[in-house]
Amino acid sequence: MIMKWLSSTLLVMISLLLLSGCWDRWELNELSIITGMAIDKSDDHYELTMQSINPAEIASQEIGNGYAQAFNTTEVAPTIHESLRKHVNKSPRRAFISHLQVLVISEEVAREGITSILDFFYRDHEVRSDFFVLIAKDDQRAKEILSIVTPLENVPSQNIFDSLQYGARSYGGTRIVTLDDLYQDATAPGIEPALMGVQVIGNLKEGQERSNAERNEPATTLLIQELAMFRDNYLVGWLSQDQSKGLNYITGDIRDSVGSFNCPNNSDEEFALESFKEKTDYDVRIVNNKPIIDLTFNISSHISEVNCSTLDLSKEENFYLVEKESEEQFLTILQDTVQEAKAHQSDVLGFGQMIHRKHPKIWEELKSNWNEEFPNVEVTYDVNIKITDTGNIINSFTEDD
Amino acid sequence: MSVRLRRRFKQNKQSATNVHDHISPHAVNNFHQIMKRTGESDDILHRSFSFPTTNTKATLIYVDGTVDSQAIEKILSRAKFYSSEKDESYLTYFNEVGTTKLHTSIPSIIPELLSGHVIIFIDGQTDAYSVSLIKIRERSITEPLTETVIRGPREGFIESLRVNTSLVRRRLPDEKLRFEPRTIGSRTKTKINIAYIEGIADKSLLTELRQRLDRIETDSILEDASIEELIQDATYTPFPTVYSSERPDTVTSHLLEGKTAIFVDGTPFVLIVPALFVQFFHNAEDHTQRSDIASLVRLLRFGAAFIALLAPSLYIAITTFHQELIPTRLLGNLAAQSEGTPFPTFIEAVLMEITFEILREAGIRMPQPVGQAVSIVGAIVIGQAAVQAGIFSAAVVIVVSLTAIASFVFPSYSMASPFRILRFGFMGLAASFGLLGISVGFTAMLLHLSSLKSFGIPYMSDLSPFVLSDQKDALIRLPKWMMKERPKTTDHQDVERQHTKKPSPDR
Known part of the structure; x- marks a missing residue:
């Protein structure tokens, strides 16, 4: 009895193991780990460039042969998924995109709309939605961005990924937009996506050589700055570096940033503030059936550099002077940012969402015509910068010291 | 053969044995009788002596090595002072040396003799004395080899x-x-x-x-x-x-x-x-160390049990089915190691595990306890060589070594074995179905564990069925003064253990 039971169970177990085969098993050395993708336009089709890493060259052990760390292939096919699978025509391994870190879209493609591109990335089960999406600025081809041999991190996709990640933590001029964020901003009413721009600085040909990473001063580097603004998922314009920062302040996405301001009393000299605590509040008032947005900024910062010859920081009243001066200059950046967004009718600031949350009924009226209404929204600013300390020293050393 | 004949034959045989069962008044005859029954075994010795005052001869029989020879000398040397006039029976005489029993038939004597009693036949008597003088050479009490502690008693049981x-x-x-x-x-x-x-x-x-x-x-x-x-x-x-x-x-x-x-x-x-299941993860040391470290070490043991059971299968499942779970840089490193290795990860891991099991078994059978250390070193050396030869990837060797070390953490060797066996099953499941297979296998294992009982008590007691008050000494160990009651799973009668209050200085 027991033997019969045992043998039948064993039979089932063994056939379970053997008959199932190995399902969707892929050994690590059968996979090509894609870390970067670029989308360009080629006649009617999209041209997809995939950057896979060469693990032996990446690994910390000395097992590599000194070959290139990354391997780019370009495919043209009517759909992105097909071009992805066609990758194996040029590479001995299957493309594996769960570890995708950056997706670079050329400006040309973005101006014609990003909706059709993103469908695959939302739909496919293998894609993780935490990679960054960037726009190759101006006439730069997106595939060229991934072709540069960058110093420190030799693989450009990794370089861009790290640069964005740490930039957001220490400077605030960059904006992290993952596929998830992009999906929300692109589909939600009352907000438009803003994507980081990236471009090649220097000679492209030299940048593609390995010697580029062997020099102290690389001939070619990648520059990540400025934000692309969208309207109805079409690229319509760019925000400058300062405006990008302003956007991050307005949306409350700043963690730690440094800004330079003109000295009080002397606009030829500058001082720097490092802000470490930033809180943005908004309120929406309805006056004459029109929404007015009140933005309040509470920023704690400390003075991190002083080049002002006449500023005596040992006196309390001068702190107020510095605060006032920086508040005024900060205000112009904010106004400039809003102005630029309004000029392109692109609500990257999310004003529509603010109205939606505070006054849903008013939003129902504005919603259908929001792109036209957005530039008419009035905005008031209340900037409070609080200076907490002056660093390790109080006053700069002066020449007669 | 007729029935009558057979019956007579049987009767004859029976009466014959009956004759030999009786104790003969001639002491020496009894010795020969016993020697005949035990097949002239070499270890059965006899000493003849006499009681001079009554001039009675006697024979003493014993199994060499099982009795206290000094006590025998005592019986022999004191025989010359023995006198029946003093109203002293033989029984009281032998009782002074060892517990003495009186026997009337030879078959009842034999087991006594063979288990370390001295049998004495006295001429003219049809009964025999068996004196308990058991003295088997035994190992001295030493520190137990399997459950060593840093702080705590060092006595271990012996074979007696x-x-x-x-x-x-x-x-x-x-x-x-x-x-x-x-x-x-x-x-x-x-x-x-x-x-x-x-x-x-x-x-x-x-x-x-x-x-x-x-x-x-x-x-x-x-x-x-x-x-x-x-x-x-x-x-x-x-x-x-x-x-x-x-x-x-x-x-x-x-x-x-x-x-x-x-x-x-x-x-x-x-x-x-x-x-109980949790009991196999407890150790005497848990109660001799402070409760905080004892609790942490216990948790560490449970963690190690998971590693010993699941580490290779999780490695197989994640690297062949769920590569998206590995951080990108780590994946790069792992992929670099698997460059050029000829076998699938599952085969690599199984081969490595089997190699380790062989080394481990060899290590235990080696004459010295150092054998174990030798086997670990062997595994590492073989692993290292295999990695350099490009047969195995380094990560597999790391995972298998970690598993091996984790399996030595079990305080009870008998609990390490099921984990050793099940590990291979989980590896098979992982290679066929990935994490799905592991979770199904793990659930099945939990169901099986929950269905087990030890003498009517559910095996997973304290945890399932959950007894809150018994948690004081299950996964963690709380300070002694908190354990006011005995575990409820095993004791229902005299539950109270102590009234000690929380220790604090008198005010």
């Missing part, structure tokens, strides 16, 4: 039942401590003691245990493992449902928690029932 019970009695001089004798094995006649504390131990459990022991019909019990296999609840399980310990302090503490111990003569291991 009496010494072992005395070690417990010394720790527990309580009138309620009972040692209930049993003899099991028609040939080995192994002595067994059931130890329990009257009033704490569960009576129904005791009845059950007695029944199970009485059910054993075998010719030999050589050590505790035979008893364990013959009385355990479930046979078709890799998990042990009887706990065994080499430490008197461990046994004592279990007795105090209402459990029952089985002492078996001839082995330094004492069985404890009922055994």
Whole structure:
């Protein structure tokens, strides 16, 4: 009895193991780990460039042969998924995109709309939605961005990924937009996506050589700055570096940033503030059936550099002077940012969402015509910068010291 | 052959044996009779002597090496001072040397003789005296090899039942401590003691245990493992449902928690029932170290158990099915290591595990305890060479070594074995179905564990069914003064353990 039971169970177990085969098993050395993708336009089709890493060259052990760390292939096919699978025509391994870190879209493609591109990335089960999406600025081809041999991190996709990640933590001029964020901003009413721009600085040909990473001063580097603004998922314009920062302040996405301001009393000299605590509040008032947005900024910062010859920081009243001066200059950046967004009718600031949350009924009226209404929204600013300390020293050393 | 004839033959034979069963008034004849029965065994010796005052001859028979030879000399040398006039019977005379019994037939003498008694025949008497002078050379009490502690008693059980019970009695001089004798094995006649504390131990459990022991019909019990296999609840399980310990302090503490111990003569291991799953992760050290570190170490052991069970299968599942779970840089490193390795990860891991199991078995059978160290070193050296030769990837060697080290953390060797066996099953599941297979396998294992019982007590007790008050000494160990009550799973009678208040200075 027991033997019969045992043998039948064993039979089932063994056939379970053997008959199932190995399902969707892929050994690590059968996979090509894609870390970067670029989308360009080629006649009617999209041209997809995939950057896979060469693990032996990446690994910390000395097992590599000194070959290139990354391997780019370009495919043209009517759909992105097909071009992805066609990758194996040029590479001995299957493309594996769960570890995708950056997706670079050329400006040309973005101006014609990003909706059709993103469908695959939302739909496919293998894609993780935490990679960054960037726009190759101006006439730069997106595939060229991934072709540069960058110093420190030799693989450009990794370089861009790290640069964005740490930039957001220490400077605030960059904006992290993952596929998830992009999906929300692109589909939600009352907000438009803003994507980081990236471009090649220097000679492209030299940048593609390995010697580029062997020099102290690389001939070619990648520059990540400025934000692309969208309207109805079409690229319509760019925000400058300062405006990008302003956007991050307005949306409350700043963690730690440094800004330079003109000295009080002397606009030829500058001082720097490092802000470490930033809180943005908004309120929406309805006056004459029109929404007015009140933005309040509470920023704690400390003075991190002083080049002002006449500023005596040992006196309390001068702190107020510095605060006032920086508040005024900060205000112009904010106004400039809003102005630029309004000029392109692109609500990257999310004003529509603010109205939606505070006054849903008013939003129902504005919603259908929001792109036209957005530039008419009035905005008031209340900037409070609080200076907490002056660093390790109080006053700069002066020449007669 | 007719029935009558056969009956007569049988009668003849019976009367013949009856004649030889009787004790002859000639002492020497009895010796020859015994020698005939035992096949002239070399170890059976006899000494003839006489009582000078009465001029009576006597013969003394014993098994060499099992009796106290000094006591024999004492019997012989004092015989010349013996006088029957002083109203002294032979019985009182022998009683002064050792516990003496009177026998009237030879078959009843033989077992006594063979278990270390001295048999004395006196001319003219048809009965014999057996004097208990058992003295078997035994190992001295040493530190137990399997359950070592840094702080705590260093005594371990030895092969003698009496010494072992005395070690417990010394720790527990309580009138309620009972040692209930049993003899099991028609040939080995192994002595067994059931130890329990009257009033704490569960009576129904005791009845059950007695029944199970009485059910054993075998010719030999050589050590505790035979008893364990013959009385355990479930046979078709890799998990042990009887706990065994080499430490008197461990046994004592279990007795105090209402459990029952089985002492078996001839082995330094004492069985404890009922055994719970968590108990196999406990160690005497847990109670000699401070409760905070003891709790952390216990949690570490449970963690190590998971590693020992699942590390290779998780590695296989994640690297061949769920690569998206690995951080990108780590994946790069792992992929770099698997460049050029010819086998699938599953084959690599299985080969490596089998290699390790071989080295481990070899290490245990090596003459010295260093064998184990040798086997670990061997595994690492072989692993290193295999990686350099490009046969295995380095990550597999790391995972297998980690698994091996984790499997040495088990305080109880018998609990390490099921994890060793199941590990391979999980690896197969992982290679076929990925994490899905592992989770199904793990669920099945949990179901099986929950269905197990040890002497009527659910094996996963304390955890499932969950007993909150017993958590004080299950996954963690709280300070002693918090354990006011005995565990509820094993004790229902005298629950209160202590009234000690939280220690603090008097004010």
